[in-house]
Ligand SMILES: Nc1ncnc2c1ncn2[C@@H]1O[C@H](COP(=O)(O)OP(=O)(O)OC[C@H]2O[C@@H]([n+]3cccc(C(=O)O)c3)[C@H](O)[C@@H]2O)[C@@H](O)[C@H]1O
Ligand SMILES: Nc1ncnc2c1ncn2[C@@H]1O[C@H](COP(=O)(O)OP(=O)(O)OP(=O)(O)O)[C@@H](O)[C@H]1O
């Protein structure tokens with residue numbers, strides 16, 4: 001299996017690079033710190049840790065935003081992260097807001113994707129409500145694996161001012177999370193978008209991150225042909241082709257909305 005984890009030396013360099021990036025973005029914007037959504041998952045937990053390293057505990061506000069499908073253990077983990085880091089945080093229930101959207105367009109009721117994405121977009125509106133009012137930047141928590149396959153909600157969790165961990169594949173997110181002291185139970189729990197009940201990233205994507213990451217690194221980022229990638233990762237070539245299809249189908253999420261040339 002192809003291993004994308006960093007050497008100790010490279011890991012330390014990456015960690016410093018990301019904390020400098022966060023401090024530089026906030027400084028360049030003339031902002032008074034940053035805000036991010038805390039879900040109890042590894043991406044937001046790692047981003048919060050690195051932001052406190054960069055800005056100090058006064059530089060970050062966390063928003064814990066449960067909805068009806070949010071698991072209670074995830075929400076208590078999110079509050080534990082905020083308390084352990086010593087940052088200020090608010091708990092905001094999104095269900096009443098999401099219900100208003102569904103009431104406004106009742107045909108959407110029961111559509112898991114549409115309503116699930118409305119949950120992610122409701123959180124984005126709240127992030128920006130706080131950022132505008134507190135003069136802060138909204139930090140994204142997306143990693144490179146999610147970005148390349150488009151596994152996020154356009155203008156939902158994708159609506160942010162910068163992506164501090166956006167260059168790390170999920171395996172590397174786990175490695176850096178351990179290094180900065182994220183508790184093992186948070187590093188090891190199955191990633192979930194939490195948009196509907198029972199959802200997991202690997203279940204919905206149909207592939208484990210330990211398989212997806214090397215395919216992305218070799219075939220998408222490294223231009224290694226599909227057949228060679230399949231051999232190196234020990235999967236069939238159809239799996240590599242399926243990942244390429246996800247990458248191509250989601251190109252619109254990684255680009256500015258286009259206009260006619262003239
Ligand atoms: N070719 C194209 N050119 C321009 N725009 C295009 C387009 N194709 C679709 N679109 C637009 O994009 C929309 C579809 O994109 P979008 O609204 O994002 O919706 P979609 O990609 O269908 O769903 C979001 C996916 O991301 C997952 N997710 C969401 C949030 C968080 C996480 C997580 O890991 O935590 C994962 C979620 O489980 C789901 O699988 C369409 O309704 C259309 O408006
Ligand atoms: N209930 C929630 N409260 C606050 N923010 C949330 C909530 N659910 C999702 N988010 C925001 O949306 C982001 C995207 O979710 P995503 O699941 O990709 O990351 P994660 O939960 O941090 O990590 P993991 O992928 O391991 O579940 C989160 O990092 C967080 O910023």
Ligand SMILES: [Mg+2]
Pocket residue numbers: 039041042191192193194
């Ligand atoms: Mg999650």
